[in-house]
Amino acid sequence: xxxxxxxxxxxxxxxxxxxxxxxxxxxxxxxxxxxxxxxxxxxxxxxxxxxxxxxxxxxxxxxxxxxxxxxxxxxxxxxxxxxxxxxxxxxxxxxxxxxxxxxxxxxxxxxxxxxxxxxxxxxxxxxxxxxxxxxxxxxxxxxxxxxxxxxxxxxxxxxxxxxxxxxxxxxxxxxxxxxxxxxxxxxxxxxxxxxxxxxxxxxxxxxxxxxxxxxxxxxxxxxxxxxxxxxxxxxxxxxxxxxxxxxxxxxxxxxxxxxxxxxxxxxxxxxxxxxxxxxxxxxxxxxxxxxxxxxxxxxxxxxxxxxxxxxxxxxxxxxxxx
Amino acid sequence: xxxxxxxxxxxxxxxxxxxxxxxxxxxxxxxxxxxxxxxxxxxxxxxxxxxxxxxxxxxxxxxxxxxxxxxxxxxxxxxxxxxxxxxxxxxxxxxxxxxxxxxxxxxxxxxxxxxxxxxxxxxxxxxxxxxxxxxxxxxxxxxxxxxxxxxxxxxxxxxxxxxxxxxxxxxxxxxxxxxxxxxxxxxxxxxxxxxxxxxxxxxxxxxxxxxxxxxxxxxxxxxxxxxxxxxxxxxxxxxxxxxxxxxxxxxxxxxxxxxxxxxxxxxxxxxxxxxxxxxxxxxxxxxxxxxxxxxxxxxxxxxxxxxxxxxxxxxxxxxxxx
Numbered sequence: 001x002x003x004x005x006x007x008x009x010x011x012x013x014x015x016x017x018x019x020x021x022x023x024x025x026x027x028x029x030x031x032x033x034x035x036x037x038x039x040x041x042x043x044x045x046x047x048x049x050x051x052x053x054x055x056x057x058x059x060x061x062x063x064x065x066x067x068x069x070x071x072x073x074x075x076x077x078x079x080x081x082x083x084x085x086x087x088x089x090x091x092x093x094x095x096x097x098x099x100x101x102x103x104x105x106x107x108x109x110x111x112x113x114x115x116x117x118x119x120x121x122x123x124x125x126x127x128x129x130x131x132x133x134x135x136x137x138x139x140x141x142x143x144x145x146x147x148x149x150x151x152x153x154x155x156x157x158x159x160x161x162x163x164x165x166x167x168x169x170x171x172x173x174x175x176x177x178x179x180x181x182x183x184x185x186x187x188x189x190x191x192x193x194x195x196x197x198x199x200x201x202x203x204x205x206x207x208x209x210x211x212x213x214x215x216x217x218x219x220x221x222x223x224x225x226x227x228x229x230x231x232x233x234x235x236x237x238x239x240x241x242x243x244x245x246x247x248x249x250x251x252x253x254x255x256x257x258x259x260x261x262x263x264x265x266x267x268x269x270x271x272x273x274x275x276x277x278x279x280x281x282x283x284x285x286x287x288x289x290x291x292x293x294x295x296x297x298x299x300x301x302x303x304x305x306x307x308x309x310x311x312x313x314x315x316x317x318x319x320x321x322x
Numbered sequence: 323x324x325x326x327x328x329x330x331x332x333x334x335x336x337x338x339x340x341x342x343x344x345x346x347x348x349x350x351x352x353x354x355x356x357x358x359x360x361x362x363x364x365x366x367x368x369x370x371x372x373x374x375x376x377x378x379x380x381x382x383x384x385x386x387x388x389x390x391x392x393x394x395x396x397x398x399x400x401x402x403x404x405x406x407x408x409x410x411x412x413x414x415x416x417x418x419x420x421x422x423x424x425x426x427x428x429x430x431x432x433x434x435x436x437x438x439x440x441x442x443x444x445x446x447x448x449x450x451x452x453x454x455x456x457x458x459x460x461x462x463x464x465x466x467x468x469x470x471x472x473x474x475x476x477x478x479x480x481x482x483x484x485x486x487x488x489x490x491x492x493x494x495x496x497x498x499x500x501x502x503x504x505x506x507x508x509x510x511x512x513x514x515x516x517x518x519x520x521x522x523x524x525x526x527x528x529x530x531x532x533x534x535x536x537x538x539x540x541x542x543x544x545x546x547x548x549x550x551x552x553x554x555x556x557x558x559x560x561x562x563x564x565x566x567x568x569x570x571x572x573x574x575x576x577x578x579x580x581x582x583x584x585x586x587x588x589x590x591x592x593x594x595x596x597x598x599x600x601x602x603x604x605x606x607x608x609x610x611x612x613x614x615x616x617x618x619x620x621x622x623x624x625x626x627x628x629x630x631x632x633x634x635x636x637x638x639x640x641x642x643x644x
Contacts, residue, residue: 217358
C-alpha cells in the first residue's frame with residue numbers, strides 16, 4: 001500500500017470495509033458498527049454472559065501466523081468461554097491493534113474471524129482499530145437462563161469429572177509449531193487445526209446448562225482449570241490418568257509420560273471440563289462427547305492416580321508472566 | 323519483583339488482587355470477575371449500549387505516563403462513548419496487556435481506573451491480563467431507552483450544532499506533553515488534567531437523550547466528528563469559527579490561527595457535539611453547558627465561516643495509520 005492509499009484508508013474506512021460485512025442483521029441488534037455505541041436488545045428473561053480475551057502476536061500465536069488462522073483462533077477461543085457458561089452466542093466486539101495497514105492481512109483475518117462467528121450465529125456489533133504491536137481483543141456476549149448458567153463453584157463431593165474431548169492437543173500443537181516436535185503428516189494437519197480452530201463446545205455447554213454442577217473451559221491446562229473448579233467449590237478432586245483421552249494421531253509419537261504431561265498441564269485445549277452428580281444422566285448427543293476422568297472429593301487439592309498409584313506432576317498450566 | 327514473586331503472582335491472582343475491588347456489588351451483576359463469563363441482567367425495556375476502545379502506550383498516551391493517570395484516561399475516554407449515545411453507564415470489562423508484572427504500576431492504574439468508574443457508578447465485571455507491549459482495552463456497557471438513544475444519523479436541515487465545552491484542549495495538551503508548547507503554569511495543570519481525565523459528558527448525554535437530533539463525542543477532532551454526523555444524516559454543516567469555545571487559560575498563549583486549528587481539527591477533546599431542532603428548547607442544567615457553533619445544511623460538506631468569510635482548513639482529525 002502506497003502513501004496515498006494509506007492517507008485514504010482512515011480508521012473509519014478500515015472498520016467499514018473489512019468488518020461491516022461481519023455485522024449481519026439480527027433481531028437483537030438495533031444498531032451495529034458505525035456509531036459511538038452499538039445498541040442491543042438482550043433476550044428477555046435471560047442473563048447476559050460476557051467474556052473478554054486478548055491474544056498477542058508472539059505470545060498467544062506465532063509471529064507471522066497466517067492472518068486467516070489468527071482470525072479463526074481468536075473467535076474460537078473467545079466463544080469457548082461462552083460454551084463454558086452454557087451460553088448461546090449473540091454478539092462480538094473487536095479491538096484490533098495493528099502495526100500498519102495491510103489490506104491482504106485484514107482481508108484474510110476478517111475472513112477467518114467471520115467464518116467462525118457466522119457458524120456460531122454471532123454478529124460483530126462494534127470495534128476499534130489502533131496502531132501498535134499486533135494484538136487482538138475480542139469480547140463475546142451470549143445468553144443463558146440465570147439459574148442454568150454453568151458456574152465454577154457448583155461442584156459437590158462425589159460428582160464425576162468429565163472432559164468433552166482430547167487433551168494435550170494444544171501443547172502438542174505448540175511444540176509442533178515451535179519446531180520442537182515433528183509428528184507424522186496426519187498429526188501435523190490435525191494439530192495445526194486444533195491450534196488455530198479449537199472447536200468451541202457450544203453444543204455441549206448448551207446441553208449441560210442446568211444439568212452439570214460446574215464447568216470451565218480448559219485454556220490453562222486441565223490441572224490448573226480443574227483447580228479453579230475445586231477451589232471455587234471449596235473441594236478437591238481425584239484424576240485417573242489412564243482415563244484421559246489423548247489423540248491417537250500423535251500420542252504414540254512421544255513418550256507416554258510426555259503425552260500425559262501435556263494432557264494434564266498443557267494449555268489451549270478448549271475442551272470443557274465439567275462435573276455431574278452421579279445420579280444425574282449425561283445428556284446424549286451426536287454433537288459432542290464426554291469422557292469421565294475423575295471425581296470430586298472433600299479434601300482440597302488434586303490427587304492424580306495412575307492405575308491406582310499416586311503420581312506427582314509438576315503442575316501449573318500455562319500462565320502469563322512466568 | 324524477583325523470580326519467586328513472579329511465580330506466585332499468576333494471572334489469576336493478578337486479576338483477583340488488583341481488580342476485584344473494582345467489581346462493586348450491583349443489582350444488575352449476578353456474577354462478576356472470576357468465572358469464564360460475567361453474568362448480567364440488563365435493565366428491562368432499555369437498549370444495551372456497548373463500546374470498545376484500545377489505548378496503546380506511545381500512541382494514545384506518552385511512554386512512562388503515570389499509571390494512575392493512564393487508568394483515569396482509559397475510563398474517561400471509554401465512558402465518553404456512552405455519553406454520546408445518551409446512555410447511563412452500567413459495567414466495564416478490561417483487557418490489560420503488560421510487558422511485565424509491576425505491582426506499583428498495577429496498584430496505581432487500578433486506583434485511577436477505579437476512581438473514575440466509581441464516580442460514574444460503573445462496575446468492573448470481567449477482565450483479561452496478557453503479556454505484551456502496554457495496551458489497555460476497555461469495553462463499557464450502558465442502558466438507554468431505545469427510542470431516545472442519540473444516533474449520528476438524526477440531524478435535520480436547520481438544526482443548531484452545539485458543543486458541550488472547550489475545544490482544542492486535547493491538541494494543546496498533546497503539544498504541551500510533547501514539549502512543543504510551553505504554556506503558563508495554570509494552563510499546564512489544566513491541560514494535563516484535560517488530557518488524562520477528560521470529563522465524560524454523561525449528564526449532558528442523559529439530558530439530551532430523546533431531545534437532541536444527533537450526537538457524537540469529539541475524539542477525532544470537531545471537523546472529523548461533525549463529518550460523521552453530517553454524512554450519517556446525508557447532510558452538510560456550516561461552522562462559525564468565532565463561536566468555538568476555546569479555553570482562556572491557554573488561548574492567548576498561541577497564535578489565534580493555531581488555537582482555531584486545534585479547536586477545529588485536534589482530537590481528544592471528548593466534548594459532545596450535538597444537533598438540536600431550532601424549535602426545541604435546550605435542557606437547562608448546572609451540570610453541563612452548551613455552546614452553539616453552527617447549523618446543519620442541505621448541501622453535503624462542511625463550510626467554515628470566520629465572521630462570515632469562508633475559511634479553508636487543512637482538515638482531518640486525528641486518524642491512526644497516517
